[in-house]
Amino acid sequence: MSMSPEILDRGRDLARELRTEGRKADAQVVDALLKAAEVAEGKTPYLTTGQVARRLGVSRQTVVNWVSQGILPGVRLGGRTMIPVAVFERFARLEGILDEMDAERAPGEPEEVAEVVHRGREGWTWPDRDN
Numbered sequence: 001m002s003m004s005p006e007i008l009d010r011g012r013d014l015a016r017e018l019r020t021e022g023r024k025a026d027a028q029v030v031d032a033l034l035k036a037a038e039v040a041e042g043k044t045p046y047l048t049t050g051q052v053a054r055r056l057g058v059s060r061q062t063v064v065n066w067v068s069q070g071i072l073p074g075v076r077l078g079g080r081t082m083i084p085v086a087v088f089e090r091f092a093r094l095e096g097i098l099d100e101m102d103a104e105r106a107p108g109e110p111e112e113v114a115e116v117v118h119r120g121r122e123g124w125t126w127p128d129r130d131n
Contacts, residue, residue, distance in 0.1 A: 008034060032078045046075070046082035055088070 011034045018027035035046075047055075049063040052072075056063070067074035067081055074081045108116070 008037065011037075035077050045085050046077065047085055047088075049074075049081050049083065052083050 011030055015027045015030040015034070018024075018030065049060045049067070052063045053060040063072065063083070064081060066072040067083070072083060073087055074083045076082075
């Protein structure tokens with residue numbers, strides 16, 4: 001059974017009303033039920049820390065740390081830390097640009113990159129801290 005958008009909207013309204021009335025625990029129950037309904041229908045606007053970690057190529061703990069440090073926005077839902085999908089929509093354009101660059105020229109091999117970095121460091125010295 002699919003839940004209509006109207007039912008989901010009414011559930012969100014109900015959770016807001018409960019919070020306004022000071023019934024935080026009841027609002028959390030409604031939020032958890034809405035979340036469960038969205039997940040069951042594959043329409044969740046959130047990703048788990050594991051999903052984000054796989055997408056970014058880092059550990060799940062790194063994602064958890066980024067959320068706790070405020071580097072990455074996240075919310076607690078049903079005892080889990082979740083990251084809004086909208087966060088990644090901001091990076092879609094950048095990912096497209098990087099894909100286009102990779103299509104024009106493959107990323108350099110490690111030896112090639114090391115040589116470019118080495119050439120860029122030639123003649124470089126530490127700034128004089130006494131001045």
